[in-house]
Amino acid sequence: MVELSRRRVLTAGAAGLVVAGCTAEPTPAARTDFDPTDWGSVREQFPLTRDVRQFSAYVLAAHPRPVAEAIERHRAGLDKDTHAYLDSQGGGEDAVRAAAAEYLGGRAEDVALTDSTTMGLGLLYAGVKIAAGQDVLTTEHDFYSTHQALRMRGVPVRRVRLYDDPALATADEMVAKIKAGLTSSTRVVAVTWVHSVSGVKLPIRAIADVVAAHNADRAPAERALLCVDAVHGLGVAPERVADLGCDFLVSGTHKWLFGPRGTGIVWGKAEAWAQLDPVLPSFSGPAFGEWFDGRPAGPTTAALFTPGGYHSFEHRWAVAEAFRFHLVIGRERVAARTREQVERIRAGLAGIASVSLRTPAADSAGLVCFDVAGEEPQAVVARLAGHGVSATVTPYRERRVRVGPSIVTSDEDVDALIAALR
Numbered sequence: 521m522v523e524l525s526r527r528r529v530l531t532a533g534a535a536g537l538v539v540a541g542c543t544a545e546p547t548p549a550a551r552t553d554f555d556p557t558d559w560g561s562v563r564e565q566f567p568l569t570r571d572v573r574q575f576s577a578y579v580l581a582a583h584p585r586p587v588a589e590a591i592e593r594h595r596a597g598l599d600k601d602t603h604a605y606l607d608s609q610g611g612g613e614d615a616v617r618a619a620a621a622e623y624l625g626g627r628a629e630d631v632a633l634t635d636s637t638t639m640g641l642g643l644l645y646a647g648v649k650i651a652a653g654q655d656v657l658t659t660e661h662d663f664y665s666t667h668q669a670l671r672m673r674g675v676p677v678r679r680v681r682l683y684d685d686p687a688l689a690t691a692d693e694m695v696a697k698i699k700a701g702l703t704s705s706t707r708v709v710a711v712t713w714v715h716s717v718s719g720v721k722l723p724i725r726a727i728a729d730v731v732a733a734h735n736a737d738r739a740p741a742e743r744a745l746l747c748v749d750a751v752h753g754l755g756v757a758p759e760r761v762a763d764l765g766c767d768f769l770v771s772g773t774h775k776w777l778f779g780p781r782g783t784g785i786v787w788g789k790a791e792a793w794a795q796l797d798p799v800l801p802s803f804s805g806p807a808f809g810e811w812f813d814g815r816p817a818g819p820t821t822a823a824l825f826t827p828g829g830y831h832s833f834e835h836r837w838a839v840a841e842a843f844r845f846h847l848v849i850g851r852e853r854v855a856a857r858t859r860e861q862v863e864r865i866r867a868g869l870a871g872i873a874s875v876s877l878r879t880p881a882a883d884s885a886g887l888v889c890f891d892v893a894g895e896e897p898q899a900v901v902a903r904l905a906g907h908g909v910s911a912t913v914t915p916y917r918e919r920r921v922r923v924g925p926s927i928v929t930s931d932e933d934v935d936a937l938i939a940a941l942r
């Protein structure tokens with residue numbers, strides 16, 4: 521049982537993060553072949569082919585070298601002497617939680633570990649305490665995983681439309697729509713930080729303030745809980761998650777964060793966990809204690825909410841490296857770099873008459889969505905592929921061309937994208 525084994529501690533060190541009290545992992549900043557201040561060096565950490573401009577890297581992460589090496593180290597250890605290695609890495613999940621907390625700005629004990637955003641949303645919406653007569657407020661712009669997880673829960677769900685034309689969406693309008701949708705029966709507000717159908721970024725902090733005002737005089741079981749699918753914000757937006765004000769934030773760590781494929785987190789406010797029931801048995805100490813000797817496990821915590829069972833631990837433990845990789849580069853620097861490229865794409869697209877941008881100019885993250893007059897999005901994406909540019913079509917009824925600049929693209933890539941579109 522991994523959770524109950526040896527405890528290890530992560531402490532912040534001069535060169536980023538240093539694992540104390542256990543076999544030291546080489547931190548990204550300590551590597552001689554990686555200069556986190558040099559974007560060329562950052563790009564070199566990825567084995568992604570140079571023959572393709574990688575504007576869809578956010579769909580599923582390639583592993584940067586520190587992550588790939590950590591996976592390989594753990595895989596080799598598990599393959600050589602499985603049980604002994606498992607035992608030796610008893611604090612592996614703690615190290616992930618600690619690195620995540622450092623990045624998110626919150627507490628390690630508020631991070632649950634999952635396999636994906638979809639798994640996290642499924643666990644959250646299956647487990648959140650919703651009494652008879654209460655309902656869920658969500659929006660028309662969320663992804664399948666949110667809508668379907670809510671449908672499977674079988675509670676009443678109301679959907680609001682936050683904007684008609686995404687290109688004209690404003691923070692004020694979106695906040696007002698959520699405010700108008702709140703009623704005394706609203707138990708959950710289920711939204712997505714960055715809409716993957718349009719690139720619109722929601723003002724989560726302002727929405728959290730509206731929800732907090734709505735909750736002001738309500739008992740905990742009557743309060744609306746703000747729950748956010750953050751997968752297109754985590755690893756690209758500058759905000760610290762713990763400052764957003766939401767109750768729960770769900771994300772894969774295998775998109776913009778470039779973490780191991782098949783990994784994710786649920787982060788919750790300390791006081792919000794008790795509003796959930798675990799959905800799958802965890803391998804945490806309190807859960808086992810309940811089974812062994814009937815000692816009540818107590819209120820739900822992130823550890824109790826983390827699904828148990830043995831996992832692909834080489835990937836799970838390597839999530840710590842993904843957070844460290846971003847920490848040494850710097851959350852704000854990643855956000856600024858992405859934003860610069862977004863602006864460059866917008867400027868380039870503005871010069872192509874047949875292109876209509878669907879992502880607003882205001883605060884966006886890394887996604888840029890657009891239509892090309894008279895062209896099917898799939899045909900545009902196929903033709904871009906012919907020019908060595910990787911883009912995607914939005915997996916929604918509203919089909920659009922979608923590109924995402926990131927830490928694996930450059931100004932030169934953006935210029936090639938625009939030239940290909942021309």
Ligand SMILES: Cc1ncc(COP(=O)(O)O)c(C=O)c1O
Nearest residue numbers: 636637638663665716749751772
């Ligand atoms: C908004 C949104 N949420 C969730 C997902 C699914 O993420 P995951 O693979 O981590 O479940 C996607 C796309 O893949 C998405 O666009």
